[in-house]
Amino acid sequence: MNRAIIAMSGGVDSSVAACIMKERGYDCMGVTMKLFSNDDVGVSREHTCCSLDDVEDARSVARRLDMPFYVFNFSDRFEECVIDKFIRAYENGATPNPCIDCNRYLKFDKLYRRAEELGYDYVVTGHYARIGRDEESGRYLLKKALDTNKDQSYVLYNLTQEQLSHTMFPLGELTKPEVRELAEKHGFINFNKPDSQDICFVVNGRYGDFIEEHTGKKYPEGDFVDMDGNVLGRHKGIIRYTIGQRKGLGLALPEPMYVCRVDVEKNTVVLGRNEDLFTDRLTARDINLISVPKIDEPMRVKAKVRYRQPEQWATAVQTGEDELTVKFDEPQRAITKGQSVVLYDGDVVVAGGTID
16 A cells, blocks of 8 residues: 555545545554744744644544554754745845745655655655656656635745656645535535635735844844845945835835835835836746756746746746756846746746746
């Protein structure tokens, strides 16, 4: 009998994923990853994601499904690979995506290796995505979920061929209403639990406050300047600003202005008009290729530079072993250093990388 570890956050998606795997006849074990202490980061229960506060919901579902359940403490790894990286990015004028890092370093690395050590064949999560295989090339494929409103392939682009071969996404063919209906039918305590919002370890989106409290540092004020270098006012530390931001600048300006660049060396935040935010190309590094082993020549793709952005036509070319250049047919707004670009061929993920 095949064996599967189910990553259970306490939410409805991972609970239904567990239920489906049990119904398919797999020998399942439920696992909640303890990633941080809520008290340490000041997060209340309703904002949690994969944290210890949700353990009882996950345990209740596992008990109902008659499967063993454990909590694995991965907080050291989470601190190093997600929180520290998140802080370094803002300190360097970039905008990170910690959910992508959590998938990469925790769910599909640390948990994957633990599953291997324990003799389990698969890691299963409640992500909305699908895995297929190209019979001609033999490569495993990451594909969009059938429910396009819930598709999470964007945050999974770092999965390697080995990981894809030992991962299952049972919800890839389902819609969210169908998932909630299944949870209610099976009497799960969390069938109507709200989806987790925003970043799990940051309260109310106050990234700057979190970073200062976590590091104990006070980031120095500096100048807001326009595109010509004229001083417009004072900012409250570069960690508090991201490309495209308009709100929260604290300036009285004659026209709407947006963050166009964060200059770490000069400790300035450069503001411009909306049209100054548009560019038609980007370079990405730390890339992962999925559907192809490399992109030898310019490839027509659809690309997105943030999770909720509609895909845009572009041409991608691999300009180095770990570098992609993407040129969009139409200029894109607020392409942001530190975010990810993901390339698609229809519903198949071609590749992705971190925008540099």
